[in-house]
Amino acid sequence: MTVTDRHPARPDGAADTHGAVVPGQASGQTTSGYGPTSRLRSVPTGTASRGEEVPRSSGAWHEGDPVGQRRFVDIGGLDLERGGRLSQVRIAYETWGTLNASRDNVILVEHALTGDSHVSGEAGPGHPSPGWWNALIGAGRPVDPDEWFVVASNVLGGCQGSTGPSSLAPDGRPWGSRFPYVTVRDQVAAEAALLDALGIDRLAAVVGGSMGGMRALEWAVTEPERVDRCLVLASTAYATADQIAWCQPQLLAIRQDPDFAGGDYYETGRSPENGLGLARRIAHITYRTETELSERFGREAQLGEDPLRAGDRGRFAVESYLDHHAGKLARRFDANSYLRLTEAMNSHDVGRDRGGVEAALSRVSADCTVVSVDTDRLYPPRLSDELHRALPRSTRAHITSDYGHDGFLIEEDQVGEIISEALAR
């Protein structure tokens, strides 16, 4: 295999620290919006109300108008699957296109673990990163807003505008450690309430990868009468022992960071950025492939560094690469959200309390497309095969990629083709 070097090693890699904190930013002065000093400013201030009007003409999406599109809906209280209740839940969402008169052109796009509602568009105010499926939505692209009304929300438990651990609890203080355990089913229930509030009864399609694929599938099982098509990419019907095992050291890395403070770090002036960065390093290795890392970085030293000098801070290029991804996530993501969302992924099992996986999947009436990445070591293709076999109406599709699990984010042309075919059926 020859891995295309899409991102040559950074000559300025020294800008990435070994820890997650960027030079010049003392711990507690993160720019992420979730650090203790800035956290309160991160709480969304949009005018939210249940039943707010779906944007029609003003909501029409057009290229070059990517920022400032996020909206918020207060869906009220939510009883949780594992007990407890969130009394006030806010969901952040974005839309592209226009809801048609018969309200049957809606596509719900579900983001993965650290994604958000910004599926398409530039980075900018309110959006720390550019759209994570930029090539898929837009005029002449697989999901054309002239035809489809696309909705994407930030997941319950997240940190990009929807209620999560960094939001304020009713007592006016951050939820922190008090934020309850939420499951994928709770997240889907919150999304269903969002769509109710928007006056959307039916989904022409729900599509998602990885953790987003879990929610897409859960939609098709929980609300079969509302879902016409379901596309599940690089995902599974249940979290496996191997997936849960990879998550455990990530959870421990965050919890054992002294700055975690039991989850109540928002008001301490510090945050567990090192633990979050370590979690991202572990996770990122599972998102890519052995061959990609070996061919891309080999045994190269990071420019200007010497990894073979004992006691020095010299790094191999691949170490610098992981440091970079660690720092980047720690600047844009909240550690408590990472914990709660990881726990939610671990909870995923469509068969729980439904007589098992096969019985649960037999309820699905949607036209399903089950997609795997051939080199995915975290969500291996055999899990997609199992899912495909158990679904009553399913098409099996394959992404070929050098990049492993992240192929569902990187191979946009292949994903686009698969989505176009599913929407044409």
Ligand SMILES: CC(=O)SCCNC(=O)CCNC(=O)[C@H](O)C(C)(C)COP(=O)(O)OP(=O)(O)OC[C@H]1O[C@@H](n2cnc3c(N)ncnc32)[C@H](O)[C@@H]1OP(=O)(O)O
């Ligand atoms: C893109 C977003 O984050 S959108 C927000 C929502 N995000 C998501 O849903 C997914 C989160 N994102 C991801 O998982 C990843 O960013 C992906 C999968 C999209 C990126 O995949 P790729 O495009 O293959 O990027 P890759 O893994 O090669 O990393 C490239 C980065 O590593 C840096 N890099 C490469 N080599 C080195 C090195 N030796 N030392 C330090 N940094 C390095 C590059 O400069 C580049 O930096 P930048 O992203 O800040 O520009």
Ligand SMILES: N[C@@H](CCO)C(=O)O
């Ligand atoms: N790279 C993805 C996680 C893998 O599904 C993300 O950061 O959301």
